[in-house]
Amino acid sequence: MFNKVVASITLRAVFGRKRALLFALPPLILILITLVLKAARPTGAPWPGRILGDFGFSVILPLTALIIGTSVLGAEIDDGSIVHLLATPVRRSSVIVTKFCVGAVLTMAFVAVPELVAGLIATGGPSKLAAGLFVGALVGSVIYNAVFVMLSVLTTRAIAVGLLYVLIWEVVLGNFVSGARLLSVEQYSLGVANSIAHYSALHAGLTLGTAVIMGAIVTVAALVYGTRRLSEFSLKGDAV
């Protein structure tokens, strides 16, 4: 399923672009804010939930995943170089799965690890909160990337569509309409994080069971549908 050649080309493409610098920015901001707050208000207040939970899971994680998830495949589709990859007998499912894996691992490195570090800083050492944030962000990296890789096959405006989903559905609807949480990757991640952290300031709206089942369904469905659409990848003919 996993194709090493596709993975290595993807990595070189992603880091060869200036956009790659963007990945490093959100986690840096997260750790910086954590350090500042830790220094300013060392104990008591529930700021880790605000920053590492709310801000981390509704802004940093989805946006970083969006940038990464749409670059691993979307950039190649946009500039047309994908044809060289698709004009080989490599299975389309293998292309999707490889792109998804690369995106997920990169997002883990750029978001889940910083969440863990920030969690450790915030609680002053190993804690349930740090572990919960880390595992929740790992789960989120996986699901978001499946969704965003699929989006980049479906539309050339994957970034815009992804941004609308994150901002409108997750942030606005997810906060006010409890039903919307059932289809919110942020909520799956928080649900998992909270099952470990047991931290009420995380604002988790889903139970662990729901989060895991829905997350698995969304991931698999996105990969299957993405594969199907990639199999039907068409080149535009003469300009009509």
Add this chain to the structure above:
Amino acid sequence: MIQLRNVTRWYGNVVAVNDITMTIGPGVTGLLGPNGAGKSTVLHLIAGFLAPSRGELTIGGVPPWRNPEIYRTVGLVPERDSVYAFLTGEEFVRATARLHQLADPAAATRRAIAIVDMAQAQDRKISTYSKGMRQRIKVAAALVHDPQVLLLDEPFNGMDPRQRLHMMDLLTKLGAEGRTILLSSHILEEVEQLAGTIQVIVSGRLAASGDFRAIRRLMTSRPHVFLVRTSDDRRLGAALIGRPAVTGVELTGGGLQVRAADFGAFSRELAALTRDEGIRLRELLPEDESLESVFAYLVES
């Protein structure tokens, strides 16, 4: 080898390719036609990057659409100049060899790069290549698995004359080896020198098919029917019938219908005749438009 049966492709209500039936065998075949005629669409259909809206298309008996296995025998050189520019030429070709899961990717890479004569530049990044070099490295990648069928979309675009000549030699050689080479071009002279067989596509239809010289002969020697409107049809008709290039004249309600045996001579004489007789030529319309357009195209370019 490549077979199209009544293949049609439309986008919304625009028909890009209209009911094309053709068979393409070993050797070099040129897909010819003006820009926007549907050549790329045909090539993309054959390459498996577009589904026919109607009709049947097979390569070696297998439909290419949604069938990546076809690329074990097919190589594609796309028109767009988008390659992985951050790789070196050698890395790009070797990556393609590995994607094909060849037994010895390194050897296949060396062979393919030697075919296109790019060994000296193989360790440079593709981003530093000229247009012609990019085209050649794309051909190397398309040839790395030694495919039976090679499809090239406008392969000479942006090449200088020397590179063009080199590419033509290469394609001729590949064709002579018994491979099926199909290339699209809107420039007649490129295809004329190269391809034994041509398929002319005009406005999405297959307008002519076969040996280039035969098509040209057929087009120039067949009788052409024109509708001529002038200030004095009857007088012009009388004058025209005396000319050897004209085989028939008929006065109709809409003007003068003229059958010409020799198109070139007729067009020259008509101008001289109307001038000498003081007749004003208002309109000259070919009656058989689709064939005329091919003809005009073949003669003009």
